[in-house]
Amino acid sequence: MTPPTLPERVLAGNARAIARAISLIEDESPSGAELIRRIFGSTGQAYLMGVTGPPGAGKSTLVDRMIAEIRKTGQSVGVVAVDPTSPYTGGALLGDRVRMQSHAGDEGVFIRSMATRGHLGGLARATGEVALVLDASGKDVVIIETVGVGQDEVDIVRTADVSIVTIVPGAGDEVQALKAGIMEIADIFVVNKADREGADRTVSSIEAMLSLHTFGEGDWRPPIMKTEATSGRGIPELLQMIERFKQHTAPTQGSRRRARAEWRLRELLGHRFLRHVEESILKAGEFEEILERIASRELDPYSAVDGIFQRSVRT
Amino acid sequence: MTPPTLPERVLAGNARAIARAISLIEDESPSGAELIRRIFGSTGQAYLMGVTGPPGAGKSTLVDRMIAEIRKTGQSVGVVAVDPTSPYTGGALLGDRVRMQSHAGDEGVFIRSMATRGHLGGLARATGEVALVLDASGKDVVIIETVGVGQDEVDIVRTADVSIVTIVPGAGDEVQALKAGIMEIADIFVVNKADREGADRTVSSIEAMLSLHTFGEGDWRPPIMKTEATSGRGIPELLQMIERFKQHTAPTQGSRRRARAEWRLRELLGHRFLRHVEESILKAGEFEEILERIASRELDPYSAVDGIFQRSVRT
Numbered sequence: 001m002t003p004p005t006l007p008e009r010v011l012a013g014n015a016r017a018i019a020r021a022i023s024l025i026e027d028e029s030p031s032g033a034e035l036i037r038r039i040f041g042s043t044g045q046a047y048l049m050g051v052t053g054p055p056g057a058g059k060s061t062l063v064d065r066m067i068a069e070i071r072k073t074g075q076s077v078g079v080v081a082v083d084p085t086s087p088y089t090g091g092a093l094l095g096d097r098v099r100m101q102s103h104a105g106d107e108g109v110f111i112r113s114m115a116t117r118g119h120l121g122g123l124a125r126a127t128g129e130v131a132l133v134l135d136a137s138g139k140d141v142v143i144i145e146t147v148g149v150g151q152d153e154v155d156i157v158r159t160a161d162v163s164i165v166t167i168v169p170g171a172g173d174e175v176q177a178l179k180a181g182i183m184e185i186a187d188i189f190v191v192n193k194a195d196r197e198g199a200d201r202t203v204s205s206i207e208a209m210l211s212l213h214t215f216g217e218g219d220w221r222p223p224i225m226k227t228e229a230t231s232g233r234g235i236p237e238l239l240q241m242i243e244r245f246k247q248h249t250a251p252t253q254g255s256r257r258r259a260r261a262e263w264r265l266r267e268l269l270g271h272r273f274l275r276h277v278e279e280s281i282l283k284a285g286e287f288e289e290i291l292e293r294i295a296s297r298e299l300d301p302y303s304a305v306d307g308i309f310q311r312s313v314r315t
Numbered sequence: 316m317t318p319p320t321l322p323e324r325v326l327a328g329n330a331r332a333i334a335r336a337i338s339l340i341e342d343e344s345p346s347g348a349e350l351i352r353r354i355f356g357s358t359g360q361a362y363l364m365g366v367t368g369p370p371g372a373g374k375s376t377l378v379d380r381m382i383a384e385i386r387k388t389g390q391s392v393g394v395v396a397v398d399p400t401s402p403y404t405g406g407a408l409l410g411d412r413v414r415m416q417s418h419a420g421d422e423g424v425f426i427r428s429m430a431t432r433g434h435l436g437g438l439a440r441a442t443g444e445v446a447l448v449l450d451a452s453g454k455d456v457v458i459i460e461t462v463g464v465g466q467d468e469v470d471i472v473r474t475a476d477v478s479i480v481t482i483v484p485g486a487g488d489e490v491q492a493l494k495a496g497i498m499e500i501a502d503i504f505v506v507n508k509a510d511r512e513g514a515d516r517t518v519s520s521i522e523a524m525l526s527l528h529t530f531g532e533g534d535w536r537p538p539i540m541k542t543e544a545t546s547g548r549g550i551p552e553l554l555q556m557i558e559r560f561k562q563h564t565a566p567t568q569g570s571r572r573r574a575r576a577e578w579r580l581r582e583l584l585g586h587r588f589l590r591h592v593e594e595s596i597l598k599a600g601e602f603e604e605i606l607e608r609i610a611s612r613e614l615d616p617y618s619a620v621d622g623i624f625q626r627s628v629r630t
Contacts (some may be wrong), residue, residue: 033617040615054369138497254610261609268620269592276628277584294576296570300355301576302348305583309431313591313627 006031007038013138015110018078022112025129036129039136044257046078046142047246050160052185054147057166058192063145063231067109068232069239070141076108077135082127082146085171110134125267128159128260159260161253163247164238166190167206169198186222187245190238194226220248273312281312321346322353322528328453330425333393336610337427340619350430354451359572361450361457362561365475369462372481373507375546378460382424383547384554385456395448397442397461405467425449440582443474445573474575476568477560479553480507482521484513501537505553509541536562580627588627596627 009017021165051059060081064123067077068230097238103109114127127144134142144160165186191202206224215221223241249256278287293299323333339347364381366374375396382392418424429442442459449457459475480501488572506517521539530536538556564571593602605623608614 037615037617040617041612044612054371056369118482169316254415258610260607261606264616265619266589267608268616269623270589272620272624273588273628274581274585276624278613291580292574294580295573297356300352301485301579301583302352302355304580305587309587309591312629313588 004253005038007035010035010039010133010137011042015107016131018110018137019112021133022130025133026114028126032129036132037053037098040132043132043135046131048131048135048140048160049141049143049242050146050163051143051166052146052163053166053190053192057168058229059145059147059166062166062190062192062227062235063143063225064103065232065235066143066239067111067227069235071103071106072127075140076138077110077141077143078137078139079111079143079145080127080130080134081111081113082123082144110137110139114138125264125271128264130181159256159263161256162242163187164190164242166192168193169196169202187220187249187309188238188241189222189224190227191224192227192229194234195228195231196306199226220245226250277308277312281308320353321429322350325350325448325452325595326357333425333448333452334427336448337445340441340448341429343441347444351447355447358447358450361446361454363446363450363475363477363575364458364483364557365457365478366458367461368479368483368505368507370479372483373544374462374481375506377481377542377550378458379418379504379548380542380544380547381458381554382418386418386421386423390455391453391573392425392456392458393446393452393454394424394426394458394460395449396426396428397438397459405421425452425454440579440586443579452505474578475548476564476571477557478502479505479557482506482517483508484511484517502535503536503556504539505542505555507542507544509549510543513543535560537590540596559620592623592627596623 006021010021021032023037024046051063051066053059063079063081067079070077103111110113112130114123114130127146131142131144163185164186165188167189169191189206191206193199203224203226210222225234225238225241227238229235246292282290290299290304294301294304319327321332325336335352336347337352366378366381368374375617378394378396382394391570418426427445429438429445432456442461446457446459478500480503482504484506504521506514506521508514517539525537540549540553540556542553544550597605605614605619609616609619
């Protein structure tokens with residue numbers, strides 16, 4: 001009898017195999033791609049929750065409380081936290097250890113921070129693939145937690161089944177945070193640290209923005225939930241609201257998942273083409289030579305792309 | 316005599332031509348690419364300053380003060396503010412109008428917010444191209460201002476000649492903000508709203524993080540500047556520090572500009588390939604069919620990419 005392969009062990013929910021699979025993805029190893037191929041048919045079962053918001057919104061604590069609440073129903077949970085690591089702190093791994101402690105010994109919980117800092121879109125791609133691994137491993141719920149309000153976070157979170165945007169009262173510039181591209185992706189707003197001064201003002205400013213938008217009949221109007229993640233207050237209500245959203249969007253979940261497939265396909269195609277150009281089209285040192293000519297303004301980037309492109313594609 | 320072309324008018328510094336050129340870039344129009352080709356040879360003269368930080372850090376006010384300070388030396392300034400617009404507010408244009416007022420009638424200042432929300436990397440690409448337009452138009456300094464701490468902002472700001480990371484005291488979670496990937500790109504830290512309670516604590520926590528890092532002899536150690544953008548306090552010192560940084564990095568500026576060229580080339584190549592696949596390789600409706608098969612788990616994304624790729628490239 002041959003020992004079970006890595007994909008088999010991932011599908012069986014083995015925690016060490018999951019950790020190994022995630023490392024392959026982070027390393028952009030070809031075996032990572034092969035693994036995704038093998039497990040992909042078993043994905044699509046988990047419900048994907050995206051949680052994002054500016055730094056300091058208390059997302060980690062919120063997610064920890066959500067895990068505990070979901071576990072009460074017997075469902076298993078996988079978490080991928082996108083937390084670009086600083087070389088100064090080596091943050092992600094340390095954070096994992098701290099966070100895992102509150103769920104130590106619970107086999108129904110798997111938490112992993114992503115430290116990948118690849119090329120363009122690399123982080124979002126890797127995050128999506130880690131979510132696939134957790135999904136295939138049998139987790140009922142997969143939570144994708146991102147810090148920030150940039151395009152990349154929007155890309156990551158918009159492809160989840162439900163997008164939760166976390167705001168914290170206090171800095172007085174909540175409206176600015178809302179403006180920065182996250183307003184449009186929120187299915188549910190969470191005003192966390194709701195015991196703080198200014199919480200009601202924050203709720204009002206979100207309300208005011210929502211009131212500028214016309215919702216059609218049957219449209220989901222993003223609700224604003226108040227939580228205190230440190231005490232756990234408001235968390236059961238948040239989970240109930242997610243369940244309501246899930247039921248409301250059940251008829252259109254297919255299109256959301258198609259959008260996710262599209263994003264993934266585009267990203268992989270672009271990535272694959274760049275690798276092809278570097279490995280098979282350009283001669284050794286040619287890439288650097290082209291860069292040098294662009295940097296010195298001798299060649300413009302569009303003409304450079306034209307030249308490489310003509311040599312690369314079938315016409 | 317034929318009237319001057321758009322590239323010619325951009326090179327002459329005509330404000331209406333600059334605005335028109337930026338619109339072409341935002342619309343991802345082919346004439347935008349053609350324009351970049353024409354003006355590219357005249358770029359590389361401006362000094363590019365990147366300013367980023369979490370929402371609420373007072374970046375707009377800070378940049379306004381920096382403009383005023385730079386203008387005192389007679390240098391002209393172009394600003395591109397990356398401010399992902401919410402469909403709820405239509406924010407960017409309104410904001411431009413407000414911001415331009417403080418420099419109204421000053422032909423040495425051009426400010427434009429970017430509302431582009433394209434595909435993967437589209438925002439960063441467009442921002443870079445707008446910076447090229449401002450550079451070609453003869454602006455001595457180009458400021459790229461981004462909101463957020465995500466990968467995309469990091470990509471945008473890291474390619475500037477100097478990266479300024481703005482932090483605001485108050486929310487009590489500054490360290491979290493620092494962790495989120497911006498620590499490693501900062502050439503200069505600015506603790507803005509330095510009159511606020513907690514400013515010294517914020518400075519200390521940045522200091523503590525810096526002290527974990529070993530700087531070699533001759534390495535630039537990111538200084539921490541305190542500013543009060545609303546009163547203008549600390550702004551002259553900030554500009555002096557930028558000048559010191561500029562002199563310190565003059566010997567290595569070439570490699571920074573090559574990194575910028577590389578980022579741009581990769582991004583354009585990926586973008587161009589995707590367009591080629593959609594326009595020339597796939598049959599009508601085929602892309603949707605592939606997405607459907609991926610969404611239904613009949614086909615995995617890596618195998619889909621293999622198939623499309625084989626049909627697209629010379630082998």
